[in-house]
Amino acid sequence: MSRIGVFVCHCGENISRTVDVEQVAAAAGNIPGVAFSCDYKYMCSDPGQNLLKKAIAEHNLTGVVVAACSPRMHEKTFRKAAGAAGLNPYVCEMANIREHCSWVHENREMATAKASDIVHLMVERVKKGKSLAPITVPVTKKALVIGGGIAGIQAALDIADAGHQVLVVEREPSIGGHMAQLSETFPTLDCSQCIMTPKMVDVANHPNITLYSYSEIEKVEGYIGNFQVTVRKKARSVDESKCTGCGVCIAKCPKKKIPNEFDQGHGMRSAIYVPFPQAVPNTPVIDRENCTMFQSGKCGVCAKVCGPGAVDYQQEDTLTVESIGAIVVATGFKLYSIDRKPEGSMIQGYGEFGYGTIPDIVDGMTFERLASASGPTGGKILRPSDGKEPKQIVFIQCVGSRAREKGISYCSKICCMYTAKHTMLYHHKVHDGQAYVFFMDARTPGKGYDEFWRRAVEEEEAVYIRGMVSRMYQKGDKIIVMGSDTLVGVQVEIEADMVVLATAVQPQEGADLLAQKLGISYDKYNFYSEAHAKLKPVECATAGIYLAGACQGPKDIPDTVSQASAAAAKVMTLFAKDQLERDPVVAKVNEKYCVGCFACKKVCPYGAIEEKEIKDRQGNVVKVIAYVNPGVCGGCGTCQATCPSKTVELDGYTDEQIMAMIETL
Amino acid sequence: MHAEQVKHDFEPKVVAFVCTWCTYAGADLAGTSRMQYPPNVRVLKFPCTGRIDPVFILRAFQKGADGVLVSGCHPGDCHYMAGNFHARRRFAAFRALLDFVGVDLNRLQFSWVSAAEGGKWVEVVTELTERVRGMGPMKEFKELELEEQWSASLSTPELKAAYDSIT
Ligand SMILES: Cc1cc2nc3c(=O)[nH]c(=O)nc-3n(C[C@H](O)[C@H](O)[C@H](O)COP(=O)(O)OP(=O)(O)OC[C@H]3O[C@@H](n4cnc5c(N)ncnc54)[C@H](O)[C@@H]3O)c2cc1C
Ligand code: SF4
Ligand code: SF4
Numbered sequence: 001m002s003r004i005g006v007f008v009c010h011c012g013e014n015i016s017r018t019v020d021v022e023q024v025a026a027a028a029g030n031i032p033g034v035a036f037s038c039d040y041k042y043m044c045s046d047p048g049q050n051l052l053k054k055a056i057a058e059h060n061l062t063g064v065v066v067a068a069c070s071p072r073m074h075e076k077t078f079r080k081a082a083g084a085a086g087l088n089p090y091v092c093e094m095a096n097i098r099e100h101c102s103w104v105h106e107n108r109e110m111a112t113a114k115a116s117d118i119v120h121l122m123v124e125r126v127k128k129g130k131s132l133a134p135i136t137v138p139v140t141k142k143a144l145v146i147g148g149g150i151a152g153i154q155a156a157l158d159i160a161d162a163g164h165q166v167l168v169v170e171r172e173p174s175i176g177g178h179m180a181q182l183s184e185t186f187p188t189l190d191c192s193q194c195i196m197t198p199k200m201v202d203v204a205n206h207p208n209i210t211l212y213s214y215s216e217i218e219k220v221e222g223y224i225g226n227f228q229v230t231v232r233k234k235a236r237s238v239d240e241s242k243c244t245g246c247g248v249c250i251a252k253c254p255k256k257k258i259p260n261e262f263d264q265g266h267g268m269r270s271a272i273y274v275p276f277p278q279a280v281p282n283t284p285v286i287d288r289e290n291c292t293m294f295q296s297g298k299c300g301v302c303a304k305v306c307g308p309g310a311v312d313y314q315q316e317d318t319l320t321v322e323s324i325g326a327i328v329v330a331t332g333f334k335l336y337s338i339d340r341k342p343e344g345s346m347i348q349g350y351g352e353f354g355y356g357t358i359p360d361i362v363d364g365m366t367f368e369r370l371a372s373a374s375g376p377t378g379g380k381i382l383r384p385s386d387g388k389e390p391k392q393i394v395f396i397q398c399v400g401s402r403a404r405e406k407g408i409s410y411c412s413k414i415c416c417m418y419t420a421k422h423t424m425l426y427h428h429k430v431h432d433g434q435a436y437v438f439f440m441d442a443r444t445p446g447k448g449y450d451e452f453w454r455r456a457v458e459e460e461e462a463v464y465i466r467g468m469v470s471r472m473y474q475k476g477d478k479i480i481v482m483g484s485d486t487l488v489g490v491q492v493e494i495e496a497d498m499v500v501l502a503t504a505v506q507p508q509e510g511a512d513l514l515a516q517k518l519g520i521s522y523d524k525y526n527f528y529s530e531a532h533a534k535l536k537p538v539e540c541a542t543a544g545i546y547l548a549g550a551c552q553g554p555k556d557i558p559d560t561v562s563q564a565s566a567a568a569a570k571v572m573t574l575f576a577k578d579q580l581e582r583d584p585v586v587a588k589v590n591e592k593y594c595v596g597c598f599a600c601k602k603v604c605p606y607g608a609i610e611e612k613e614i615k616d617r618q619g620n621v622v623k624v625i626a627y628v629n630p631g632v633c634g635g636c637g638t639c640q641a642t643c644p645s646k647t648v649e650l651d652g653y654t655d656e657q658i659m660a661m662i663e664t665l
Numbered sequence: 666m667h668a669e670q671v672k673h674d675f676e677p678k679v680v681a682f683v684c685t686w687c688t689y690a691g692a693d694l695a696g697t698s699r700m701q702y703p704p705n706v707r708v709l710k711f712p713c714t715g716r717i718d719p720v721f722i723l724r725a726f727q728k729g730a731d732g733v734l735v736s737g738c739h740p741g742d743c744h745y746m747a748g749n750f751h752a753r754r755r756f757a758a759f760r761a762l763l764d765f766v767g768v769d770l771n772r773l774q775f776s777w778v779s780a781a782e783g784g785k786w787v788e789v790v791t792e793l794t795e796r797v798r799g800m801g802p803m804k805e806f807k808e809l810e811l812e813e814q815w816s817a818s819l820s821t822p823e824l825k826a827a828y829d830s831i832t
Pocket of ligand 1: 182186216365
């Protein structure tokens with residue numbers, strides 16, 4: 001006979017305000033099999049947990065239901081407490097009467113009735129629950145970092161410095177991400193290259209880091225501590241082991257007029273190229289779409305001039321499978337573009353700004369390249385259309401951001417600050433020029449941030465106009481900017497030579513596809529979701545996967561680096577153990593009843609189901625049945641719902657448990 | 666979203682079978698965001714919609730559910746990679762069967778609610794609750810339940826004996 005204890009939490013007032021907790025505890029006491037029930041102000045507090053432990057001992061409880069917040073919040077806490085009191089942790093369950101009840105209903109009578117029902121469901125579930133022994137699995141102490149921007153670089157260096165192997169997979173030919181493109185950085189105006197390049201070189205030289213550049217994640221299998229990751233190394237057409245990085249091929253390539261992505265299309269590169277001089281690795285890559293050799297079979301100059309014979313037109317993509325213990329996702333962001341958007345996209349373009357057809361309306365990243373000493377203009381602010389120095393420049397903040405009608409309602413967080421930076425850089429370079437900024441608000445929380453912004457306004461003579469721009473059009477060689485100053489309440493019209501748009505930060509192209517490979521969740525914009533907005537900001541809900549940088553939400557460099565180091569610390573905590581306990585929610589086959597139809601094997605997404613031969617004493621095979629490899633089983637239960645004879649069962653979610661719950665309805 | 670929750674003459678029973686990773690978390694988010702919805706729904710958590718056996722839905726109807734919701738991750742987002750695809754295929758067949766036996770399919774709703782879609786959870790639950798409220802109680806299966814003893818509970822001695830006799 002079960003002896004279940006039910007503990008109803010007030011959660012301060014969070015639950016008791018709408019749910020009559022005393023009544024719920026009293027009702028629980030009347031459920032057959034419940035030996036003890038009570039209510040308490042804060043179950044998760046130390047006295048609350050002690051109350052639970054004491055009751056387990058005193059009333060000889062065989063199972064426990066804590067009616068409180070979501071199990072996603074405190075299941076671990078209470079299972080640990082129950083375990084400490086000698087109970088099997090898996091016969092401790094939570095009835096979610098906060099997130100699923102008190103917080104979402106106002107009618108006290110109905111909310112109380114619902115809370116009692118939820119408790120009853122869980123009591124029946126625990127009554128049929130079995131003691132489970134946690135499964136221990138080994139931890140592979142090798143981390144994978146996806147994305148080689150500042151987030152990925154920081155995380156990789158931290159983990160590698162702690163003595164663990166790290167694999168960095170970067171999609172582009174070089175690591176560096178967006179930070180490598182920046183000129184100076186707020187809030188101190190450090191030169192971005194100067195603080196970034198040494199870190200990139202450290203990644204290349206670190207004995208514990210293996211860099212897969214120009215590579216992508218093909219497939220991810222397994223689980224925390226034991227992932228199997230397939231990496232696709234795209235064909236570079238240059239053998240990295242032979243190339244010395246001398247650059248002769250680049251100099252001799254006859255195809256030189258290709259817009260350089262690194263300079264936002266404003267500089268030129270050849271068909272065989274390194275994206276920028278400080279690239280890591282410093283190995284060129286052939287852009288096959290623009291290479292004459294690949295397009296017409298004629299040329300081959302680079303192969304001829306390459307001393308060590310590193311150019312290889314026949315090179316193919318290669319796939320490598322790696323055993324990985326933890327994954328840090330650091331795939332960063334892309335910038336919103338004001339172009340006309342494809343049919344069906346939730347993001348709208350800006351027809352009022354000419355849909356990207358006016359050449360001297362550029363985005364913030366282009367401005368960074370123009371201001372950068374290594375950029376296409378050698379650091380001079382010159383406008384793209386005719387190379388003239390703009391004397392009147394207009395910056396517009398919140399383009400795409402905080403604009404629900406354009407499809408994005410969030411704030412991109414970094415634009416107020418980098419626009420202030422841009423006005424300063426402009427003022428330092430064009431002394432007789434005037435910068436105007438259209439803004440909705442100046443959002444500058446952060447150490448030294450408001451001071452930085454004030455400097456732009458008070459000392460660097462930028463004119464800030466509060467209001468949005470309603471229309472822009474080309475008139476002769478000027479851009480007419482029409483907007484309103486909402487503080488003064490007048491219409492403003494500026495004849496600008498150049499306009500810089502602080503466009504919204506969006507998740508990286510293909511972020512959703514990568515998430516699907518990893519099995520992690522993402523929001524409607526494709527930013528990756530953390531396990532808890534406040535208390536688990538770097539963990540994914542999927543164990544063993546961590547987030548760093550702008551892939552989780554818009555972030556500046558200080559925040560990105562902090563998060564990356566935090567993610568690295570989480571990986572190190574994991575790697576501090578040789579063995580890992582994982583939830584024993586895995587399927588088991590009842591060998592007696594299995595008829596060997598292998599319907600389960602066909603549906604198992606993990607390939608966990610193997611064929612097992614049952615032999616008689618003479619060693620003759622009498623039947624072949626299904627066997628679930630507990631190390632591989634992910635615990636989805638699809639096999640159980642599929643099995644026609646119901647002989648494979650998922651521990652913790654047995655038919656018996658679920659039916660018992662349904663019986664209470 | 667502060668709809669006054671008053672008791673109606675008919676309060677339907679709505680049962681939701683949801684997966685832990687997406688919809689359960691989405692419902693949590695609705696809670697943390699203090700969104701309001703009708704208190705008629707009872708949530709049963711599964712690791713994955715792939716675990717949800719159609720028998721559970723039948724049983725829920727028999728035990729008095731007036732509406733059933735099955736909700737998991739969006740196609741492609743399954744935590745277990747493909748569990749929700751299997752679920753989708755299984756439920757497509759199951760719906761046809763229910764239709765055949767004369768169950769009004771308006772009582773059975775499938776949806777995808779992700780961990781970030783607290784608002785969508787509220788919408789789906791509210792819609793289903795109000796729809797079945799309008800349809801009135803579902804009687805067909807409850808009457809069946811009265812007529813014969815349900816045999817799906819695996820612990821009946823008869824069933825155990827029957828199983829043991831095969832081997
Ligand atoms: C115009 C502008 C100015 C800025 N100025 C400043 C400033 O002054 N100060 C400041 O603090 N911040 C500034 N920022 C913000 C700063 O750029 C970001 O905080 C920082 O770059 C975020 O780093 P990250 O590593 O998360 O992302 P990213 O820099 O975007 O790096 C992501 C990396 O992952 C790679 N990647 C993407 N997808 C995949 C995939 N599927 N597989 C493998 N690799 C992948 C990308 O190629 C890239 O290398 C500015 C941003 C902009 C747009
Ligand atoms: S589906 Fe069931 S009976 Fe068939 S092999 Fe798998 S466990 Fe055995
Ligand atoms: S529960 Fe079944 S289907 Fe799911 S991973 Fe485990 S063995 Fe495979």
